[in-house]
Amino acid sequence: MNQFAELVRVLGTSTKTNDKLDALANYFETANDKDKVWVIAIFSGRRPKRAVNSTQLATWCIELTGLPPWLFEESYHVVGDLAETIALLLPEDDLARASHSLHHYLETLLSIEKEHESIRKQFIVSAWKSMNRSERFVFNKLITGGFRIGISQKSMVNALAKSIKLDPSVIAHRISGNWDPVTTSYDELLSEQASAADHSKPYPFYLAYALEDEVSSLGDPVEWQAEWKWDGIRGQLIKRNNELFVWSRGEELMTEKFPEYATLRDILPNGIALDGEIIPSQNGRPLPFALLQTRIGRKNITKKQLIETPITFFAYDLLEKDGIDIRGSLLAERRVLLENIVKQVNHPALILSSLISYSTWDELSNLRKQSRNIGSEGIMLKRRNSSYQVGRKRGDWWKWKIDPLVIDAVMIYAQKGHGRRSNLYTDYTFAVRDGDKLISFTKAYSGLTDKEFAEVDSFVKRNSLEKFGPVRTVKPQLVFEIAFEGIAASNRHKSGVALRFPRINRWRKDKRPEEINTLEDLKKMLEIYGK
Amino acid sequence: MALIEFSNKGLCCLQGKFYIDPWKPVDHALITHAHSDHARWGSDSYLCHTLTLPLLQLRLGNNNYQKIEWEEPIFINGVRVSFHPAGHMIGSSQIRVEYKGEVWVISGDYKTEDDGISGKFEPIKCNVFITESTFGLPIYNWKPQPLIFQDIQDWICKNKEDGKTSVLIAYSLGKAQRLMPCVSAVTDNIFVHGAVWNAHQAILKAGVPLPDVKLVSNEFSKEDYRGAVVIAPSGAESSPWLKRFGDYSIGICSGWMQVRGNVRRQNADAGFALSDHADWKGLLEAVKETGAEKVYTTHGFQAAFSRYLNENGIQAAEVKTEYGDEESPEALTEEPKPEL
Numbered sequence: 001m002n003q004f005a006e007l008v009r010v011l012g013t014s015t016k017t018n019d020k021l022d023a024l025a026n027y028f029e030t031a032n033d034k035d036k037v038w039v040i041a042i043f044s045g046r047r048p049k050r051a052v053n054s055t056q057l058a059t060w061c062i063e064l065t066g067l068p069p070w071l072f073e074e075s076y077h078v079v080g081d082l083a084e085t086i087a088l089l090l091p092e093d094d095l096a097r098a099s100h101s102l103h104h105y106l107e108t109l110l111s112i113e114k115e116h117e118s119i120r121k122q123f124i125v126s127a128w129k130s131m132n133r134s135e136r137f138v139f140n141k142l143i144t145g146g147f148r149i150g151i152s153q154k155s156m157v158n159a160l161a162k163s164i165k166l167d168p169s170v171i172a173h174r175i176s177g178n179w180d181p182v183t184t185s186y187d188e189l190l191s192e193q194a195s196a197a198d199h200s201k202p203y204p205f206y207l208a209y210a211l212e213d214e215v216s217s218l219g220d221p222v223e224w225q226a227e228w229k230w231d232g233i234r235g236q237l238i239k240r241n242n243e244l245f246v247w248s249r250g251e252e253l254m255t256e257k258f259p260e261y262a263t264l265r266d267i268l269p270n271g272i273a274l275d276g277e278i279i280p281s282q283n284g285r286p287l288p289f290a291l292l293q294t295r296i297g298r299k300n301i302t303k304k305q306l307i308e309t310p311i312t313f314f315a316y317d318l319l320e321k322d323g324i325d326i327r328g329s330l331l332a333e334r335r336v337l338l339e340n341i342v343k344q345v346n347h348p349a350l351i352l353s354s355l356i357s358y359s360t361w362d363e364l365s366n367l368r369k370q371s372r373n374i375g376s377e378g379i380m381l382k383r384r385n386s387s388y389q390v391g392r393k394r395g396d397w398w399k400w401k402i403d404p405l406v407i408d409a410v411m412i413y414a415q416k417g418h419g420r421r422s423n424l425y426t427d428y429t430f431a432v433r434d435g436d437k438l439i440s441f442t443k444a445y446s447g448l449t450d451k452e453f454a455e456v457d458s459f460v461k462r463n464s465l466e467k468f469g470p471v472r473t474v475k476p477q478l479v480f481e482i483a484f485e486g487i488a489a490s491n492r493h494k495s496g497v498a499l500r501f502p503r504i505n506r507w508r509k510d511k512r513p514e515e516i517n518t519l520e521d522l523k524k525m526l527e528i529y530g531k
Numbered sequence: 532m533a534l535i536e537f538s539n540k541g542l543c544c545l546q547g548k549f550y551i552d553p554w555k556p557v558d559h560a561l562i563t564h565a566h567s568d569h570a571r572w573g574s575d576s577y578l579c580h581t582l583t584l585p586l587l588q589l590r591l592g593n594n595n596y597q598k599i600e601w602e603e604p605i606f607i608n609g610v611r612v613s614f615h616p617a618g619h620m621i622g623s624s625q626i627r628v629e630y631k632g633e634v635w636v637i638s639g640d641y642k643t644e645d646d647g648i649s650g651k652f653e654p655i656k657c658n659v660f661i662t663e664s665t666f667g668l669p670i671y672n673w674k675p676q677p678l679i680f681q682d683i684q685d686w687i688c689k690n691k692e693d694g695k696t697s698v699l700i701a702y703s704l705g706k707a708q709r710l711m712p713c714v715s716a717v718t719d720n721i722f723v724h725g726a727v728w729n730a731h732q733a734i735l736k737a738g739v740p741l742p743d744v745k746l747v748s749n750e751f752s753k754e755d756y757r758g759a760v761v762i763a764p765s766g767a768e769s770s771p772w773l774k775r776f777g778d779y780s781i782g783i784c785s786g787w788m789q790v791r792g793n794v795r796r797q798n799a800d801a802g803f804a805l806s807d808h809a810d811w812k813g814l815l816e817a818v819k820e821t822g823a824e825k826v827y828t829t830h831g832f833q834a835a836f837s838r839y840l841n842e843n844g845i846q847a848a849e850v851k852t853e854y855g856d857e858e859s860p861e862a863l864t865e866e867p868k869p870e871l
Contacts, residue, residue, distance in 0.1 A: 013791075013794055013795065013799070013801060014800060015798050015800060065669070067669055068839070070838075071835060071839060074668065074835045075668050075670045078668060078670065078832075079670055079792070080790075080792055081791070081792070084790070084791055085670065088669075088671075088672075089669055089670060418792070419791075420792045422790055422791075422792030422793065424796075450796070
């Protein structure tokens with residue numbers, strides 16, 4: 001466990017990518033194979049199931065330390081991370097400690113998942129006692145989840161490639177998909193001989209960068225294919241061995257979540273992988289992301305939901321046909337094959353993401369202005385003669401999003417942030433005006449520089465009116481421009497609207513709180529864009 | 532009338548007609564230690580410990596100073612006053628005030644662990660104890676000095692191996708000198724920033740031995756700094772001043788480094804929770820050993836600390852003062868101090 005804790009420490013504090021890569025490569029060269037498999041699993045987003053929850057961890061820590069619960073809370077708000085709070089509060093005794101290996105703790109944790117609470121408690125407490133502070137921190141972090149390692153999956157793949165003789169793209173593919181770190185050995189996963197036994201595996205997604213220059217900088221429009229950019233969940237639809245798999249970009253298997261896809265299993269040709277968007281739609285027109293959210297994570301789906309929010313798949317690329325990886329062929333060729341397949345399948349759940357026909361950049365710029373009206377968030381530009389690459393790469397794929405919607409609002413609540421923003425007020429709630437009242441309508445956590453956050457933080461500390469637990473009510477004085485991608489009706493919010501991806505666009509130091517937008521303005525936006 | 536009143540100029544003894552660490556100019560100021568939030572400009576006369584005097588001269592220039600040794604009682608307008616080691620930095624003192632059998636102790640800033648350079652903190656029996664509470668939460672429990680020094684030394688040696696300069700960020704007055712024995716145990720090649728240099732000279736002048744250091748200047752090249760240790764005050768870690776060192780690694784020495792988020796926020800390569808303030812256990816121990824019937828908690832997490840004391844049978848109340856904390860990241864940017 002110590003070796004892993006040290007790795008996490010270096011990854012978390014090092015400011016240089018090369019130092020992080022070296023630390024990872026060094027880990028993969030020296031750690032034992034079982035631990036390595038777990039590290040690959042963890043760093044590619046495969047967390048062990050939660051055998052205990054945060055409340056239990058907190059309760060047991062309070063019991064062990066004898067601290068009053070309010071002081072635990074107070075400490076938590078200063079640290080901004082539960083796992084770390086517990087690691088800092090537990091007494092460090094001088095007993096000779098001998099921590100076990102990473103896989104020992106994780107696999108024991110899995111094995112007691114169904115046991116009585118007292119057994120799970122006993123395991124956690126004795127695990128804590130066997131560890132030092134930094135080991136406890138990573139252990140708790142593994143349990144509570146939300147582990148920001150400070151390194152991307154891509155970097156981990158590169159570090160692995162450094163220590164074994166495999167191409168990064170091969171490794172990326174091997175570690176994707178549906179494998180279990182408990183039963184998979186390091187050799188099975190990564191040795192040169194290992195065959196890709198798992199037929200569910202998706203391909204690593206090819207991701208686009210945002211187009212920042214003028215669109216004309218891309219050259220001749222003839223070389224480019226334009227499609228609408230959809231706001232759903234990026235996914236791959238795969239059928240192999242007569243089984244259907246739906247993967248999200250986060251490599252979560254979503255096949256069971258959307259029963260709409262089940263019928264595709266029987267009609268899709270075998271040995272196929274489609275890239276596209278998981279998105280609800282009616283008559284080929286996408287529905288707002290907020291509606292997709294009503295379907296995500298829901299186990300029991302009503303008939304009404306299936307009718308009102310049917311989930312579809314907007315396909316825009318074909319990666320595998322007849323069991324053969326065709327990512328190396330040209331987009332124009334893949335597109336023809338894709339169109340044939342969608343036509344042949346002819347099923348309402350599988351929709352061909354249509355191309356935009358245009359001949360000049362000016363014409364396309366004009367078409368782009370209609371994006372919001374057809375439920376799209378802009379345009380995707382893909383080079384017709386490009387192959388399907390791995391990860392985020394510049395050059396052949398660009399997203400050309402429309403400008404966000406904006407509204408001026410005043411900050412009314414503030415709360416301390418987490419992670420590197422711990423003990424700083426960085427999480428804010430904003431309100432618009434409704435007559436002489438202020439109505440809260442959104443939270444936003446990002447968009448300011450560190451310097452601006454420090455400035456707002458000191459304002460909050462000097463101007464808080466009331467304290468509700470960790471939340472401070474703040475004198476409504478600071479005006480911000482809030483940007484967002486979409487708006488939908490919501491009966492869970494006082495304002496009656498829910499925003500898509502709200503963030504702070506800029507601090508309007510030039511505006512007074514009397515000059516902010518009104519609830520009426522928000523409702524107008526809902527009328528225009530949210531239906 | 533209480534022996535010590537909390538006035539808008541600072542802690543005031545009306546009977547003795549003096550103030551302790553006033554934040555506005557007064558006639559008679561008693562100074563616990565030389566940090567700028569406790570020793571402020573503009574008073575007519577200053578009384579401080581012998582070792583504090585040269586540091587006040589460094590900070591405030593020439594003034595009407597009077598010095599006093601630890602445990603050396605004097606009477607001011609009938610009030611018995613004595614200074615006692617606080618262990619916070621060189622010369623730092625607690626101030627004991629006695630009148631008609633009632634004893635108050637003002638802690639100033641303190642730590643209970645003996646760092647070998649600041650004098651050993653001495654608990655003093657009193658009726659009322661006014662204590663700092665900079666780190667008054669149970670998440671703050673420091674590693675013993677030898678262990679944290681070991682961490683710092685390991686880090687320096689690793690950097691040296693990699694051909695890097697180790698830049699240690701430490702408060703120029705106090706923390707920087709405390710680090711000297713730690714650093715000089717692994718290298719003779721020590722450079723300091725101008726602010727640390729000035730404090731270094733003042734302390735040497737006061738007769739406290741310190742190892743030889745070199746002032747960072749344009750006379751030296753990147754090659755000279757390779758593998759060396761540089762000690763610089765907070766603020767330097769994000770300034771172009773660092774460019775002269777070529778390949779370097781930054782380690783921040785401050786109690787705030789106890790929490791990971793602070794290390795990450797400051798983009799440091801390493802954070803060492805080395806503090807000159809008492810940790811949670813230190814504060815509790817100190818309070819208990821005074822035997823005080825009433826405790827006032829000031830600057831830091833005073834609300835949480837006083838509530839905890841009250842729940843544990845020690846009558847306590849929080850007092851707002853204008854003392855800050857020289858270790859706080861906010862202190863670098865002159866931001867107002869958090870009020871908690």
